[in-house]
Amino acid sequence: MVFHKHLWVLLPLAATVAGCHSDTEFVFGPGQQDYRYQITITNLTAGQPLSPATVVIHTADWQAFALGDAASVALETLAESGDNSDFLATAGFDSGVLSSDSGSGVIGPGASEQLTVTARASNTTELHLTWISMPVNTNDGLAALQGVPLAELDVGQRQSYLAIGYDAGTEANTETAATVPGPAASGLAEGFNPNRNDVRNAVYIHAGVVTQADGLASSTLSGTQRWDNPIAVVSVERLQ
Amino acid sequence: MNRVILALAVAVAAAPLLSQAAEFDVEIHNPTRGIYYTPLLVTAHPPDVTLFEPGSPASSNLQAMAEGGDISALVAALNGVGATTVANPAGGLLAPGATTLATVNTDSATANTQLSIVAMLLPTNDGFLALNNLEVPTEPGTYTYNLNAYDAGTEANNELRGSGTPGQAGMPVPPPLDPILGNGGSGAASSAEGYVHIHRGNLGDTNLIGGASDIVSTLHRWLNPVARVTVTVK
Numbered sequence: 001m002v003f004h005k006h007l008w009v010l011l012p013l014a015a016t017v018a019g020c021h022s023d024t025e026f027v028f029g030p031g032q033q034d035y036r037y038q039i040t041i042t043n044l045t046a047g048q049p050l051s052p053a054t055v056v057i058h059t060a061d062w063q064a065f066a067l068g069d070a071a072s073v074a075l076e077t078l079a080e081s082g083d084n085s086d087f088l089a090t091a092g093f094d095s096g097v098l099s100s101d102s103g104s105g106v107i108g109p110g111a112s113e114q115l116t117v118t119a120r121a122s123n124t125t126e127l128h129l130t131w132i133s134m135p136v137n138t139n140d141g142l143a144a145l146q147g148v149p150l151a152e153l154d155v156g157q158r159q160s161y162l163a164i165g166y167d168a169g170t171e172a173n174t175e176t177a178a179t180v181p182g183p184a185a186s187g188l189a190e191g192f193n194p195n196r197n198d199v200r201n202a203v204y205i206h207a208g209v210v211t212q213a214d215g216l217a218s219s220t221l222s223g224t225q226r227w228d229n230p231i232a233v234v235s236v237e238r239l240q
Numbered sequence: 241m242n243r244v245i246l247a248l249a250v251a252v253a254a255a256p257l258l259s260q261a262a263e264f265d266v267e268i269h270n271p272t273r274g275i276y277y278t279p280l281l282v283t284a285h286p287p288d289v290t291l292f293e294p295g296s297p298a299s300s301n302l303q304a305m306a307e308g309g310d311i312s313a314l315v316a317a318l319n320g321v322g323a324t325t326v327a328n329p330a331g332g333l334l335a336p337g338a339t340t341l342a343t344v345n346t347d348s349a350t351a352n353t354q355l356s357i358v359a360m361l362l363p364t365n366d367g368f369l370a371l372n373n374l375e376v377p378t379e380p381g382t383y384t385y386n387l388n389a390y391d392a393g394t395e396a397n398n399e400l401r402g403s404g405t406p407g408q409a410g411m412p413v414p415p416p417l418d419p420i421l422g423n424g425g426s427g428a429a430s431s432a433e434g435y436v437h438i439h440r441g442n443l444g445d446t447n448l449i450g451g452a453s454d455i456v457s458t459l460h461r462w463l464n465p466v467a468r469v470t471v472t473v474k
Contacts, residue, residue, distance in 0.1 A: 067271045067468060068337050164386075165463065167273065173458065199273060199459070202337050207273040207461045215446050215457060229463050 031122045036240035037150065041103070041131060042112040042233045047224035049182060050133035050143055050232065051082030053103030057119035059126045062096030063147055065203045071168040073194070075132075075203075079142050079168035081181055081191030082106075082134040098127070107133065116239065125151045131163065131234050136182030137225045140171040140198065141206050145234045158237040162230035165206035172197045175209055175219035185220045263345040264376060265472040266326075268357065270334050272466055274459035276416060277334040277369065278309025278360040282342040284352035285323035290373050291356050292436045298392040300406065302358075302436075306368045306392035308404030308412055309360040324352050333414060334359070357387070361466065363411050363421060363455050365399065366392040366432075367439045369467045382472050386465035391440065393433035399443060399453035400425050411454075422447060422454040438464075 037057070043050050056064070064087075065075055074087040084102055091097045099119040107113045121127055127150040135141040145163040153159055171179065171193065177186040210216040213223035266282050291314065292302050301313040311327060318325045324347075330340035346352045357371040369387045377383055391397070395409065401421060402410010413421060428443050429452075444457030 067269055068339060164465070200337050204273055204337060205271040205465065206463060208463045210446075210457050210461070217446070227463075229465075 028120065029122070032120050034118050034120055034240060035124060035127060035150075035238070036116060036118045037129070038114060038116050038237045038239055039129070039131065040112055040114045040235040040237075041107060041133070042235070043107045043109050044230055044232050045109050045135065045227040047109055047184065047222075048135035048137050048227055048231070049109060050107040051078070051136055052084060052105055052133070053107065053113055053115060054078065054084040054087060054132045055101050055103070055115050055117055056091055056097055056130045057099040057117055057150075058094075058128050058130060058147070059096045059098065060128060060147070062091070062094050064130050064132055064144065065146075065166070065168075067204065068202050070201045071170055071203050075142075076140070076168055076170040076196075077192045078132065079134055079140040080171055080193065082136050083192070084132070087132070103133075106136070118240075124153070127151065129236060133232075135165060135227070135231065137180055137184040137221055138182070138206070138209060139173045139175065139179050140168040142166040142168055142203075143231045150236065150238070153236065153238045155238050155240060158235060160233055160235045163232040163234055164229040165208075165227065165231040167198070167204050167206040169198045169200060169202045169204055170196050173209070175211065175216060175221050177220040180220055184222065184225050262347060263343065263474055265474075266342045266344060266355070266357070267339060267470040267472070268329075268334070268342070269339045269468045269470075270336050271468050272336045272462050274336050274420075274456075275462055275466060276336065276362040276414075277330070277467075278305075278362060279311055279328035279332065280330060280334065280340065280342070280357060280359040281305065281311040281314055281325065281327060282329060282344060282357050283318050283323045283325040283355070284344050284346050284349075284376065285318060285321060285354050285356065286351040287354050287373070289318075289321050289323070289354070291358055291370070292372065292390075294390070294436050294438075296435055298394050298436050303366070303392055303394040303406045305358055306360055306366040307395050307406050309362070310404070311358075314358070322349060322351065324349055333362070333416060335416065355471065357467075357469065361389055361439075362414070363399075363417055363460055364439070364442065365397045365411055366395040368392060371469060376471065377473050380473050382470060385469045385471070387467035387469060388464045389439040389441075389462065389466045391433065391437055393435045393437060396430040396432050398427040398430055399455045400427050401454050420456065420459065422449065422451065422456060424450050425454040426450070426452050428452050
């Protein structure tokens with residue numbers, strides 16, 4: 001099955017798009033125009049707050065990570081602490097990144113966050129969307145939608161994608177209070193640590209948390225922190 | 241068209257299609273934390289053939305794959321219906337984090353429009369990954385698919401070391417898993433379900449010298465998908 005094509009939601013434009021583009025610091029290249037998207041991220045978990053959203057519009061030349069490859073240090077930092085500042089700064093230097101933004105705060109279980117991003121390009125075939133947050137009651141988890149093409153989305157159309165959980169593969173999944181930064185733990189966890197001591201130094205699909213409720217004595221987590229995929233739904237509406 | 245479960249009965253009546261990808265690459269990545277794949281079966285076959293139907297009992301051929309990783313009977317049955325099959329592209333187990341590639345060339349076998357992939361998941365009793373009758377795209381390009389874990393429903397999920405022989409209890413334990421799995425578990429309460437379904441996942445425990453399960457909960461659980469497949473049509 002094709003995971004990200006499960007939900008196809010096409011809606012008529014419900015309201016006139018308010019506002020006009022004011023970001024005039026960039027110069028249009030030949031044949032370029034601005035494309036604007038409203039991104040809505042909904043946390044589908046019971047007990048995994050998602051760190052402030054990282055949203056990137058990019059060409060096919062850039063990717064946040066590759067399954068089976070080692071995570072960048074910037075991604076490791078995001079996955080172990082929820083801090084996306086290094087990741088966004090690093091992405092900003094890449095010629096394949098057309099636009100990026102950070103959400104304003106943690107997205108609680110069941111909650112949503114909406115961001116509007118604008119990317120300048122000559123046509124929509126270049127445009128791809130990546131979203132990343134950390135499920136903060138984990139050691140080094142990532143919730144991500146990876147590089148979905150935006151080419152087929154017309155103005156006023158909306159499409160939803162189901163996102164899954166990944167493991168950065170950079171920190172052992174001990175689930176201890178000293179290593180899990182989220183509110184289910186002590187609040188004293190160290191967050192980022194440059195050591196790489198997971199089962200292997202490579203990004204993989206998260207196996208979920210075991211928790212003390214299910215026999216992992218060292219875990220600070222309870223059954224509430226368990227989740228299943230999809231971990232979030234990401235809705236994209238093209239505004240312009 | 242009603243599909244016929246392979247090896248229960250076989251009907252070869254597919255009409256050739258005009259435009260069909262003659263050759264395509266199938267890249268299979270194991271994105272799990274700690275689950276091994278037994279030898280993979282990658283096959284292009286006619287639409288009226290299928291390896292299994294969810295909700296229905298598994299064939300004995302599928303059972304041999306799901307309980308012991310033995311794909312030989314499935315391969316023989318597929319050869320009998322003119323399928324284009326790549327058996328065991330990884331040359332043995334595919335470890336977590338590893339990737340393998342199979343090139344499928346259907347040549348003049350234009351009826352082989354469907355792609356199916358199966359392999360047993362270890363450690364499980366009768367779990368397997370599956371892509372079941374995907375219509376291979378004809379337009380050149382790269383297509384990505386996420387595969388889920390199924391349970392063949394033929395063996396109780398007791399999660400104990402045991403046998404890969406169909407009908408015998410327990411899990412086969414090849415060398416990479418031998419030093420990792422627990423020993424002396426009492427057995428997870430379970431019985432054979434009787435039909436193919438989405439696997440409920442491993443239970444496991446953290447007791448390596450007892451407990452209910454020989455599976456390790458911190459290593460051998462998963463959340464779907466359990467495989468990522470990239471098909472490149474040339």
